[in-house]
Amino acid sequence: MSSGTTHMLVGAGAVSLAALADDNPHPLTHSLLFAPILGCVAGKLPDHIEPAIHPNHRQFFHSITIMSLLTVGLIKTYQWKPGQPLEKLIRGLVLLGGVGYLSHLLCDATTPKGLPLVGKL
16 A cells, blocks of 8 residues: 555656646746645645545545546646736646646556545545
8 A cells, every 4th residue: 555655746746747748838837846745735735635544535636537538637737828827827737636636546546455436426
C-alpha cells in the first residue's frame, strides 16, 4: 500500500516533470518552487476526499472511472491555449493539480488491492 509520504513525493515529482514538459507554462504554477508543493497537495487529495480509515476506503474518487475521466480532462486542458493571464493560471492549476491527483491513483492501482471500476459515491 502506498503511504501518504509516497503519494506526496510521487505527486511532487510528477507535477514537477509535467511543469517542465508543458509547452504553455504559467510563471507561477509552473515554477520549480510552486509545482512540487502543488504536487504534494494534489497527490494526497484523494485520501482527503475518501480518508484511508479502513482497507476498503477506495470508492468512487479512487476508481478507474475517475482515472479515465481525469485523463480525458487533462488531455483537453493540455490542448487548451488560453490568451488571458487568469485563464493561463487556471489552466496551470487544473493541469498540474490533475497530474498530482492522477499520480495518486496510479500508485494505488499498482497495489494488490487495486482500484474499483466505479466504487460507491
